Structures are given as structure tokens and as C-alpha cells.
Amino acid sequence: MDTGSITFSVAIAGLAIMVPYVWHFLHPANLSNCFTCSLFFLTLISTCHGVGRKDCSGGLTFFKLGYALGLITLLGAFVMKWPELSIDQAESRGNVAGILQALGQHLWHSEHTLLACSAISRLVLVSDDHKDAVASTGGITRLLDAMARHRGLAQVQAMASSALGTLARQDSTNKARIIEGKGLVRIINAMRDHQAKEVQEAGCMALSSIAFGDNENRIAIWEAGGVERIIHAMRMYPSHGGLQAQACAALRSLAANDHFKAVIVQAGGIELVTEALRAHDGFTPLVESACWALRNLAGIENNRALIAEAGVIELLISTVMPGHENHPAIVAQAAGALRNLAVNSDDNKRRIAASGVCHPPNTTPTNARTHARTLTRSLARTHTHARTHARTRTHARTHARTHARTHARTHARTHARTHTYHSHQEASDARTHTTTHTYHSHQEASDG
Numbered sequence: 001m002d003t004g005s006i007t008f009s010v011a012i013a014g015l016a017i018m019v020p021y022v023w024h025f026l027h028p029a030n031l032s033n034c035f036t037c038s039l040f041f042l043t044l045i046s047t048c049h050g051v052g053r054k055d056c057s058g059g060l061t062f063f064k065l066g067y068a069l070g071l072i073t074l075l076g077a078f079v080m081k082w083p084e085l086s087i088d089q090a091e092s093r094g095n096v097a098g099i100l101q102a103l104g105q106h107l108w109h110s111e112h113t114l115l116a117c118s119a120i121s122r123l124v125l126v127s128d129d130h131k132d133a134v135a136s137t138g139g140i141t142r143l144l145d146a147m148a149r150h151r152g153l154a155q156v157q158a159m160a161s162s163a164l165g166t167l168a169r170q171d172s173t174n175k176a177r178i179i180e181g182k183g184l185v186r187i188i189n190a191m192r193d194h195q196a197k198e199v200q201e202a203g204c205m206a207l208s209s210i211a212f213g214d215n216e217n218r219i220a221i222w223e224a225g226g227v228e229r230i231i232h233a234m235r236m237y238p239s240h241g242g243l244q245a246q247a248c249a250a251l252r253s254l255a256a257n258d259h260f261k262a263v264i265v266q267a268g269g270i271e272l273v274t275e276a277l278r279a280h281d282g283f284t285p286l287v288e289s290a291c292w293a294l295r296n297l298a299g300i301e302n303n304r305a306l307i308a309e310a311g312v313i314e315l316l317i318s319t320v321m322p323g324h325e326n327h328p329a330i331v332a333q334a335a336g337a338l339r340n341l342a343v344n345s346d347d348n349k350r351r352i353a354a355s356g357v358c359h360p361p362n363t364t365p366t367n368a369r370t371h372a373r374t375l376t377r378s379l380a381r382t383h384t385h386a387r388t389h390a391r392t393r394t395h396a397r398t399h400a401r402t403h404a405r406t407h408a409r410t411h412a413r414t415h416a417r418t419h420t421y422h423s424h425q426e427a428s429d430a431r432t433h434t435t436t437h438t439y440h441s442h443q444e445a446s447d448g
Helices: 003-026 031-052 056-093 096-105 110-126 128-136 139-149 154-168 172-180 183-193 197-211 215-223 226-236 241-254 258-266 269-279 284-297 301-309 312-323 328-342 346-355 366-447
Strands: none
Touching: 056 096, 056 110, 096 110, 096 128, 096 139, 110 128, 110 139, 110 154, 128 139, 128 154, 128 172, 139 154, 139 172, 139 183, 154 172, 154 183, 154 197, 172 183, 172 197, 172 215, 183 197, 183 215, 183 226, 197 215, 197 226, 197 241, 215 226, 215 241, 215 258, 226 241, 226 258, 226 269, 241 258, 241 269, 241 284, 258 269, 258 284, 258 301, 269 284, 269 301, 269 312, 284 301, 284 312, 284 328, 301 312, 301 328, 301 346, 312 328, 312 346, 328 346
């Protein structure tokens, strides 16, 4: 076997082994397929080269060399696939530490990173124990590193954002870790860089969890441009109920701050939430989040007229509350929204009364019945005030008419008495004058 043949064989083997690696980095795919193709490619070339030689021993030598290099290639494929197998096994066993270890060791590899982020996002949804394990073993930092390393891959961004959102839900410690690790910026950048629905939905969910119950985080989200990204996501995917539900939940969390109530309204939030509620009135998570968002937005007086003009009162009373009377949380939020809309607004109270207030059944929770009773009492006070005011106006008119009549009769009697007095006086004067004239006449006669 000459030196040229050996050199040719080594070159072919090297090319066959490098093809799947180069191809995988240019276009991420399933590594097993790449290495299988490489095996056939290597075996075919080596066998053809061996058979092409005139001496059989040379052909057999190259044939054996082809299979030997093919086995080496398969071994390489197994080594490359081993992290994927270890991640799958770790997820099936709930081994969070094993997944995070694989993620740290193979962070450079996009497919392994995606598998690890996906596994973490699924596990943290299963139980709080997995959430605690991820947070305590540095999982938040690993997820943020994956987002920074693979910023151009939408699937990695979506899975990591989803996992961060679940970790931040009602956990102030994890929220602080995400903020400290610049996770808020990475989530908003992912929503800005990728228009994919999965990235937008996961981003809205993460922002909702981070903003809920934390005013400082709300301010940080606003300063990073989070409100604009949420509004943009709602405008991009109006027909996707899941994304709309997460976006409404994010606006609900942000609208707990009075300043952001005005910011959301200026950005068109009332119209978008109302449209989502109309388009997906049968999707329970969205309906609850939308009613809650409208309830918070109605917390300031300037927004109440705008919400009423959008037709929210009629929508809540005629569609939402009757259609979800078996969902106490929705009834409670809808009643709370109506209650806030009725505060210091006689116009909204009249609109609510005209639409017909829907009283929740006795099976609803206490807060729903409380909201409804508060609203009913408010409307009753409005009606009582209106009736009292009407009675007062009627009394005033009656009093005015009575006073006018009494004054007219009194004036007429006084005038009649005065006229009679003057008549008697004139008659007395006339008698006096007649008597005087008669006296003078007699006196003149006596003198004559």
C-alpha cells in the first residue's frame, strides 16, 4: 500500500468525519442523521477506492479501513448524542442537577442548550420542589447564560423565558435573581429580536410574573420598554388566545400602579383588552385576566369614561357574567370592574342599571358577592338620590305654586279691604260735605 493511497484515504476519512460537524453548526439538525450519512459516505468512498485497485489485497485493505473509520464515526456520533440522552434521562427522573450540569458543559451547542432549557421549563411547571432545585443550584444563571449565548435562536429564547417566568411566579427571591442577572433586559430583547409567537407569549408570561406584586419591578419593566413590547405582541397576534391571555395578565400586573394605568391607556391598552375579550370570550384564562386588567385600569377616574365608551359595561353584563356564572373568579373580577366603573360616575351607574346588573348566584365566592352587593348598593344610592332630588324639585314647585296662590289671595283680600275702606271714606266725606252744605244753606237763610 503506497504513501499516496494512505494519504488519500486519510483525507477522505477526515472529510467524512468533519462534514456533520460543519453542517450542524451552519444548520442545526439531528446529529444522528448527519453521522449516519457520513458513515455511508465514508464507507462508499473507501470501498470504491479499494475495489478500483488491481490487487485484491489493496481492495480488502481499503474496505477494512472504510469500516474502521465508519465505526470511529459512529463512536463520535454516540459521544455527541450522549448529552442529549443524559438530558432526556435526567428529565424522566426529575434530576434537575443533571440537566443543569449538561447545560453548563455543552452551552456552546445549540441543540443541547435547547433540550436542556425545554426540560427545565417543563420540570418547573410540575412542582415547587423542582423550582427550588433549579433556583438553589444556579439554574437561573444558566438560563440567562443560554439566552445570551444563543440570542439568535428563537426556540432557546422562548423556552428560557418560559422557565424564568415560571420561576418568578409568586417568588420574590427568584424575581430578584432574575433582575440582578439582567434577565429583564434579555427577555425584552428576545421579544424585540424575534417576532415568533412562542417568544412573544413566553415573554409576556415572564413579564407578568416579574411585575406581579412588585412596584419596583413594574418601574423597571416600563423603563426597559416592556409596556410597548406587550402592546406590540397583542397587535401582532390578535387571534391567538394563549398569547392574548398572557399579555392581558401582564397588563393586569402593571396596571396595579396608578401611573401605569394612564401609560397603558395612552398606548391603546383599553381597546386591545376589550377586543381580546370579545374575540375569545369562551377562553377562561383570557377572560379572567382581561376582566382583572379592566378592573385595575378603572381604578382612576380619567379612565372610567374611556372604558365605558369602549362598550365594556355592556360586554361584562350581557356576555361575560352570564357566560361564566360557573367560574367564580371571572364573576368576581367582572363585578369588581363594574364596581370601579361606578365610583363617582353617575353616567356609568345609569349605564350599568340600564344594562341590567347580573347578580351572582350563592355558589360564588364571598368576594364576588361582595363586589356585586357593593355595586347594587351604589346603584341603589344613586336611585334614592335621584328620587329624593325629584321629590325635592316637586316639593319646590308645589311650594312655589302654593306661595303664589296664597300671596295672590292675600293681596286680593288686602286690596278689596283697602278699596272698601276708601269707598266708606268717600261716602263719609260725601255725607259730611252734604251736611256742611245744608248747614250753610240754613245759616244763609237765617241771616236773610
